[in-house]
Amino acid sequence: MGGAGCVLNLLLDSMRGDATLFTRRDEVEAEWRIITPIEEAWAQLPPPAFPNYAAGGEEPPSCHELLEIRGNSGRLVRPI
Numbered sequence: 001m002g003g004a005g006c007v008l009n010l011l012l013d014s015m016r017g018d019a020t021l022f023t024r025r026d027e028v029e030a031e032w033r034i035i036t037p038i039e040e041a042w043a044q045l046p047p048p049a050f051p052n053y054a055a056g057g058e059e060p061p062s063c064h065e066l067l068e069i070r071g072n073s074g075r076l077v078r079p080i
Contacts, residue, residue: 051063
C-alpha cells in the first residue's frame, strides 16, 4: 500500500478509536526522558567543523579526501 493509503488507514483507525498503531502517552514520555539528556549534552558541545561552501562554488577539499579514502577518484559533476 502506498503512502497515501497508509495515511488514510491511520486516519480511519483514529476515527474508529483504534489506537493499535499509535504511540501511547507513557511511551512518548519515556522516549523523551531518554532523548532530552542527549539533546542537552549536544547543546553544550561546540558546533562541528562542517565544510560549508558557497552555492555554485567549488566543493570543499574534504570531498576529494573522502573519495581518496574510499579508493575512488574522479571529477565531480558540475551543473552547466
